[in-house]
Amino acid sequence: MKCRYCNAELKEHSKFCPKCGRAVEEDKPGEKALSLESLY
Numbered sequence: 915m916k917c918r919y920c921n922a923e924l925k926e927h928s929k930f931c932p933k934c935g936r937a938v939e940e941d942k943p944g945e946k947a948l949s950l951e952s953l954y
């Protein structure tokens with residue numbers, strides 16, 4: 915897993931990047947796709 919902002923290597927389940935200090939969110943593309951589909 916890498917920080918999306920500075921590309922630093924992160925430990926699994928890290929909530930904050932130790933390098934740039936920004937909050938790191940896990941990508942869940944499947945859930946987003948499903949919620950969009952349910953709108954139609």
Ligand SMILES: [Zn+2]
Nearest residue numbers: 917920931934
């Ligand atoms: Zn970072």
